[in-house]
Every structure is written in C-alpha cells, then in structure tokens.
Amino acid sequence: MPELPEVETSRRGIAPWIENQEVSRVVVRQPNLRWPVAPEIERILPGQKIRSLSRRAKYLLIGTDAGTAILHLGMSGSLRIIEAGAPAGVHDHVDIELCSGKALRFRDPRRFGSLLWADNPHEHPLLRNLGPEPLDDEFDGEHLQAVARGRRVSIKQFLMNASVVVGVGNIYASESLFVAGIHPKRRAGRIALHRLQSLAAAIKMVLGKAIKAGGTTLRDFHGSDGEPGFFQQQLEVYGRGDEPCLRCKRPISVIVLGQRSTYYCKNCQR
Ligand SMILES: [Zn+2]
Numbered sequence: 580m581p582e583l584p585e586v587e588t589s590r591r592g593i594a595p596w597i598e599n600q601e602v603s604r605v606v607v608r609q610p611n612l613r614w615p616v617a618p619e620i621e622r623i624l625p626g627q628k629i630r631s632l633s634r635r636a637k638y639l640l641i642g643t644d645a646g647t648a649i650l651h652l653g654m655s656g657s658l659r660i661i662e663a664g665a666p667a668g669v670h671d672h673v674d675i676e677l678c679s680g681k682a683l684r685f686r687d688p689r690r691f692g693s694l695l696w697a698d699n700p701h702e703h704p705l706l707r708n709l710g711p712e713p714l715d716d717e718f719d720g721e722h723l724q725a726v727a728r729g730r731r732v733s734i735k736q737f738l739m740n741a742s743v744v745v746g747v748g749n750i751y752a753s754e755s756l757f758v759a760g761i762h763p764k765r766r767a768g769r770i771a772l773h774r775l776q777s778l779a780a781a782i783k784m785v786l787g788k789a790i791k792a793g794g795t796t797l798r799d800f801h802g803s804d805g806e807p808g809f810f811q812q813q814l815e816v817y818g819r820g821d822e823p824c825l826r827c828k829r830p831i832s833v834i835v836l837g838q839r840s841t842y843y844c845k846n847c848q849r
Pocket of ligand 1: 844846
C-alpha cells in the first residue's frame with residue numbers, strides 16, 4: 580500500500596508535468612472506484628488550468644480555479660505521466676489529458692483508490708478532521724502529549740490514528756518506535772514528554788529519510804511502461820522478526836497489535 584513517503588514521491592514526480600498545464604480532456608474508463616469518480620472530474624476539469632498539485636495526508640490535491648480534485652491511491656493505485664491517447668491497460672481507469680500532449684494516468688488494479696471533487700478540499704469530510712502533518716513544525720512532542728493525555732491505547736495504535744497525526748502507517752510506526760526506544764504496547768498517556776519529543780523527532784527522521792530515498796526514483800513517473808519504481812527502503816526493525824537487533828544483536832520480536840504485525844526489540848524498547 581502506498582504510504583505517505585510514496586504519495587509525496589508521486590507528487591514530486593508528477594507536479595512538474597501537470598502544474599500550470601490546462602486540462603484538455605478527461606477519460607474515465609471505470610468510474611466505480613472505492614467511491615464513484617465525482618462527475619465534476621469530467622464536467623468541470625476540462626478547460627481548467629492546474630494551479631497546484633499538493634498533498635494532505637495521503638490525498639493528492641489537484642487545484643484549479645473551479646475547485647479541487649482529491650485523489651487517493653488506495654491499496655494499489657499508481658500515477659504516471661504518459662503521451663495522451665497511449666493504449667490503456669485494463670486497470671488504467673482515468674486519464675487527465677493536458678494541452679501539452681501528455682496525460683496523467685491513474686491505474687488501480689484493486690480499485691480502492693478514489694477521485695473526488697471539492698470546492699474547498701480541507702473542509703471535505705475525509706480531510707477536515709485529520710491531525711497535523713508529521714513533517715510540519717506544529718507536530719512535536721507537546722502535541723503528542725496533549726492528545727495522549729488520559730489515553731490508555733498502545734502508543735503504536737495511537738500513532739496510526741490519523742486524528743493524532745497523519746501518514747504514520749504500520750511500517751513507519753514500528754520504525755519510529757524502535758528509533759525512539761519506546762515499547763509499542765506502552766500506553767500513550769503514560770509516556771513522559773521527553774520521550775514523546777524523541778518519538779516526534781524519530782517520526783520526522785524516518786519519514787524524511789524515506790522521502791529522500793524516493794527522490795532517486797522520480798524519473799520513473801514518466802513513460803508508459805511498468806509501474807512507478809517504489810523504492811527499497813532501509814528498514815531497521817519492520818519485517819525483521821527473529822533477526823538480530825541492529826543495536827543489541829538480540830532477536831527482534833513480533834506481536835500483533837490492533838490486527839497489525841508489530842516488530843520491536845524487547846531489550847532496546849521500554
Ligand atoms: Zn535491541
């Protein structure tokens with residue numbers, strides 16, 4: 580599933596091709612995604628100039644003067660820049676064609692993605708209750724402490740709650756807790772401020788590193804062959820059950836928390 584770093588990498592790869600370009604035509608081959616493709620995408624988008632491609636959580640926002648298309652990649656979605664009119668595969672559901680002769684193509688085999696429309700995306704029901712962006716300054720240990728007060732939920736499940744902070748999925752929650760030395764089952768409301776500050780810094784570092792790794796793949800978003808090359812990441816603890824901890828060499832443990840596999844070191848994380 581594309582996580583925040585992959586979505587941000589997609590945004591950076593695609594933005595130079597679509598920003599300040601006028602939409603000439605929209606082709607919707609399959610409107611039945613997680614929700615039906617918003618009719619405004621075909622009705623309003625053609626003729627509009629794309630002013631910006633921004634991101635909020637894992638939503639990409641294609642901004643025009645007439646409104647904003649809200650695109651989510653779901654479980655298996657991907658975006659590519661192609662020559663407009665290039666032959667479409669069975670999973671190529673939407674093309675947004677541009678006056679430049681290029682097109683933004685949305686492919687989504689499992690169809691859990693979505694393409695919606697809003698006058699003000701930040702007031703859209705899917706976006707308006709989201710917590711802060713992890714890489715913004717307003718996200719810090721003090722924020723975590725304020726939201727965690729009195730909460731008995733495990734810190735790992737707490738971090739994966741998008742009303743606390745967006746974009747910290749299963750992999751990055753495990754990685755960040757390892758870096759900060761915090762046991763994933765520790766109750767969120769029972770962690771000292773200095774440890775929450777370390778945790779916020781770890782989240783910024785882990786996500787920042789992944790986005791930086793993605794930067795090396797940006798050219799892969801242009802061209803019609805294959806999938807965008809999502810990057811191999813250097814993970815310190817996730818997926819390393821029974822392998823030696825990179826710090827203390829003892830075996831990494833795996834437990835299930837909130838139905839998600841959770842990797843940690845019993846010795847290094849308290
Ligand atoms: Zn260890």
